[in-house]
Amino acid sequence: MAALLRMEGITKSFPGVQALKSVDFELEAGEVHALVGENGAGKSTLMKILAGVYQANGGTIHLKDSVVVPSGPRSMIEAGVGVIYQELNLIPHLTLAENVFLGREPLLPTGRINWRKMAQEFEALIELFDVPLKPFTRVSSIGPAYQQVVEIVKALSLNAEILVMDEPTAALTGHEVNRLFEVIKKLRDKGVSIIYISHRLEEIWRVANRVTVLRDGQKISTLPLKDVTIRSIIKDMVGRDLEDQYPKEKIDTQGEALRVEGLFKQDICKEISFNVEKGEILGISGLVGAGRTEIAQLIFGYRKKDAGRIFLHGKEIRIEGTWDAVRHGFALIPEERKEQGLVLGQSVFDNVALPVLNSFSRLGVINYPKLNAVIRKIIESIGVRTPSVRQIVRNLSGGNQQKVVLSKWFIRKAHIYIFDEPTRGIDVGAKVEIYKLMQELARKGAAIIMISSELPEIMNISDRIIVIHRGRITGEFHHGQASEEEIMHAAFGVTQDAS
Numbered sequence: 001m002a003a004l005l006r007m008e009g010i011t012k013s014f015p016g017v018q019a020l021k022s023v024d025f026e027l028e029a030g031e032v033h034a035l036v037g038e039n040g041a042g043k044s045t046l047m048k049i050l051a052g053v054y055q056a057n058g059g060t061i062h063l064k065d066s067v068v069v070p071s072g073p074r075s076m077i078e079a080g081v082g083v084i085y086q087e088l089n090l091i092p093h094l095t096l097a098e099n100v101f102l103g104r105e106p107l108l109p110t111g112r113i114n115w116r117k118m119a120q121e122f123e124a125l126i127e128l129f130d131v132p133l134k135p136f137t138r139v140s141s142i143g144p145a146y147q148q149v150v151e152i153v154k155a156l157s158l159n160a161e162i163l164v165m166d167e168p169t170a171a172l173t174g175h176e177v178n179r180l181f182e183v184i185k186k187l188r189d190k191g192v193s194i195i196y197i198s199h200r201l202e203e204i205w206r207v208a209n210r211v212t213v214l215r216d217g218q219k220i221s222t223l224p225l226k227d228v229t230i231r232s233i234i235k236d237m238v239g240r241d242l243e244d245q246y247p248k249e250k251i252d253t254q255g256e257a258l259r260v261e262g263l264f265k266q267d268i269c270k271e272i273s274f275n276v277e278k279g280e281i282l283g284i285s286g287l288v289g290a291g292r293t294e295i296a297q298l299i300f301g302y303r304k305k306d307a308g309r310i311f312l313h314g315k316e317i318r319i320e321g322t323w324d325a326v327r328h329g330f331a332l333i334p335e336e337r338k339e340q341g342l343v344l345g346q347s348v349f350d351n352v353a354l355p356v357l358n359s360f361s362r363l364g365v366i367n368y369p370k371l372n373a374v375i376r377k378i379i380e381s382i383g384v385r386t387p388s389v390r391q392i393v394r395n396l397s398g399g400n401q402q403k404v405v406l407s408k409w410f411i412r413k414a415h416i417y418i419f420d421e422p423t424r425g426i427d428v429g430a431k432v433e434i435y436k437l438m439q440e441l442a443r444k445g446a447a448i449i450m451i452s453s454e455l456p457e458i459m460n461i462s463d464r465i466i467v468i469h470r471g472r473i474t475g476e477f478h479h480g481q482a483s484e485e486e487i488m489h490a491a492f493g494v495t496q497d498a499s
Contacts, residue, residue, distance in 0.1 A: 003062070004029045004193050005050075005162060010059035012045055014395070016387035019045045020217045022059070027162065032184060032194045034204040034225075037214035038237050038427040039399030040385035043197050044085075046214070047164050050195075051083045052076040082160030084168055088147050090139045090154075097122040097135035100154045125153045129179045144336055145172055145288035152180065156187075163187065164195045167398075169203060170424050172453070176288060181206050199399075199427050200454070201230050213237055238429040245428060246460035247435055248479075249443075253277035253463075256314060257447035258416050260299060263308035268294045269471035272308070276416070276447040281438060283462030284451045287491050291471040292451045293335050296418045300332045301325045302340075312415065326355070329415035333405055333422055335451075341405040344394040348386050349375055351393055351404050355412045378407045382437065383430045399425045410437060417441060418449045423457065435461055455484050469493040 005027040012020040020042045027033050037043050048054045050061065052070030061068045063079055070076050090099045097118045098105075106117040119135040126133050129149050139147060152168060165184075169177045184194060184207050196208055204211055205225060212222040213236040220236045234245075256275050263272035269291045276282045286292050297303045299310065301319040310317055312328055319325050325332070334340040342351055352375045353360075360371040375389060384403045386396060393404055402425055409417065419438070423431045438461070442448055452458045458465055465482065467475035467490035475482075475490025 003027065004031075004064060006062040007046070007050065008060050008062070010046060010049060010061075011057045012042075012049060012054060013057055016391075018217055020049075020056075023214065023217070023219050025212060025219070026222070027193050027195060028209075029193055030188055030191045031210065032188055032196055032208045034208035034211040035195055035197045035214070036199075036201065036204070036211060036233060036237060038429055039397050039403070039425075040216075041214040041237070041427075042217040043214055044166055044397060045217075047083060047166060047195065047197070050076065050162075050164065051081060077158060077160070080161035081164070082155040082158040082162070083164040083166070084151050084155045085166050088144065088151055090147055090150060092140035093138065095136045095138055096126075096133055096142075096150050099139055099150060100125070100157055104157075121157070122153070125157055128156075128183050129153075129176060131176065143289070143293070145176065148172060149176065152183075156183070160192070162193050162195070164197070166197045167199065167425055168196075169198065169200060172288065177203075199425065199431075201233055201428065202456075215239060234428055237427065245432065246456065247432060247439075248460055249439055251279045251439065251442050251463075253279040254445055257312070257445075258449075259311040259314075261309045261311070263295065263298060263310075264306050265294070265298055265303065266306055267471075268303075269298070269468075272471075272473060274466055274473065274476075276449060278445045278447055279442045280463045281442055281448040281450055281461060283458040283465040284449060284468060285455070285458045285465055285487055285491060286468035288453070290468040290491070292468050293420055295468065295471075296332065296420055296449065296451060299325075300330055300418060302332070329413075330418065331355075331409040331412055331414035331416070332418045333409055333420060335420040335424070337402050337405045341408070342393050342401060345392065347390045347392055348379065348384065348396075348404055348407075349389040352379065352389075352407045352411055355408055374411060375407075378411050379404070381433070382407050382410065383433055399427060399430070402426055403430065406434060406437075410441070414446060416447050416449070418451075420451045421453060422450065423452070423454070431457075455487060459484070459487070467491050 003026045007025040010020050010023045023046055025046065035043050045054060049056045052073045052075055068079060100122055101118055106114040108114045122135040131146060131149055133146055155163060169180060172180065187194065198204060208225055210222060210224050211228060213220040213233060215237060255278055257278045259275040261273050264270055272295055284292050294303060298305045301321045301324055310319060317328055338344060353371055357366060360367050382403050384407060385400050393401055423434055438448055450462060463479050465477045466473050467487055469491055474493055
């Protein structure tokens with residue numbers, strides 16, 4: 001079959017970083033081609049060159065045997081290339097329909113926007129996903145999972161011949177993911193070619209025909225799915241065998257660290273009560289919109305609760321805001337890293353140092369040599385890929401930005417760590433390191449709360465799991481005592497008697 005797209009010898013460098021080194025990539029008509037690799041391997045950079053966002057330093061792009069020289073994103077959209085980026089690119093104060101059809105609004109003969117037609121077209125597209133999103137809801141009022149759905153709908157509305165999906169399921173769970181795969185298969189059947197980037201390697205067997213692995217800016221392999229295994233892909237990605245994707249050790253708990261009683265917030269949660277022991281990893285599972293993130297924010301003081309009590313080491317504490325939580329030894333790694341976890345215009349060093357500056361200063365003078373040594377050690381242990389600790393965080397890949405957020409809180413000795421989607425957008429090798437770091441914290445007596453949309457992660461890493469459905473706890477399971485089916489039943493609010 002003739003290639004629809006050929007990228008040959010693509011090279012790209014940034015100050016201090018060789019991002020791509022003579023990379024070849026090919027896409028056939030009607031194919032789903034998976035593109036995988038560790039964070040910083042060059043996947044997103046290669047796709048941004050295809051999209052016209054970056055200009056390559058060398059190499060050529062062929063579309064239908066014609067050489068294309070991108071002059072910007074619009075030129076590649078017109079050439080039939082649509083991209084769903086890993087980082088959401090919506091305008092918060094506009095509505096969902098306005099975002100989807102921005103610059104392409106349907107017009108009345110008078111030249112005014114045809115709002116009715118816009119709403120109808122939006123509803124026709126969103127119907128594929130079976131989610132409760134209305135055309136004139138503002139983007140700022142919906143969570144990241146639903147924003148990801150809007151990004152996908154926006155790309156689908158372009159009727160592109162080539163569709164690039166960069167971590168499209170990172171914020172999705174359950175039926176949203178299944179819906180996406182159904183849409184992908186329908187698009188493939190209609191002749192749309194898809195480049196699918198994901199760190200969830202098990203996904204690519206559900207949709208892809210071939211897989212290409214990048215490592216350190218170079219192409220390592222391109223093979224049909226039938227000729228590879230997850231183990232062989234991981235070996236190509238990291239350059240070594242990875243024995244265990246979910247390392248888990250038995251850690252003896254040391255008594256109650258945190259207890260939450262009767263947590264209530266109108267329209268968010270009702271009578272949430274649970275405890276976490278020192279040395280325990282408590283997993284919180286549930287569908288998108290169940291209230292998992294909001295519960296974490298209520299505990300951390302980011303949202304104000306209507307009722308409920310919080311106990312730390314058996315003593316009731318008052319958390320009126322985030323500073324109270326930090327002062328009491330709470331740390332929150334948020335789901336939305338760009339808005340809530342980072343200062344994008346500052347360096348890696350400055351971001352990681354923020355929570356501990358008071359610990360490394362005396363009489364207003366910061367001990368920079370000591371602080372620098374600690375920061376270098378923590379970012380090396382987590383695997384932040386950066387040419388320097390002085391690199392501006394905005395210039396890092398999405399996965400490495402997430403690692404900087406993790407570094408910022410790992411450096412602080414907290415009692416309670418709340419991880420909201422800690423491995424989202426992070427490659428399999430780095431995930432293992434994060435799991436080990438979480439268990440190291442637990443071994444030192446910290447209590448860990450881990451919110452995750454990935455069931456294998458929740459089931460393998462958690463000592464205990466609670467499941468949230470519409471703001472209520474609908475199930476509790478101990479490690480090794482629940483199947484995916486049982487957890488999903490609880491996530492949908494189905495009791496064992498009803499099933």
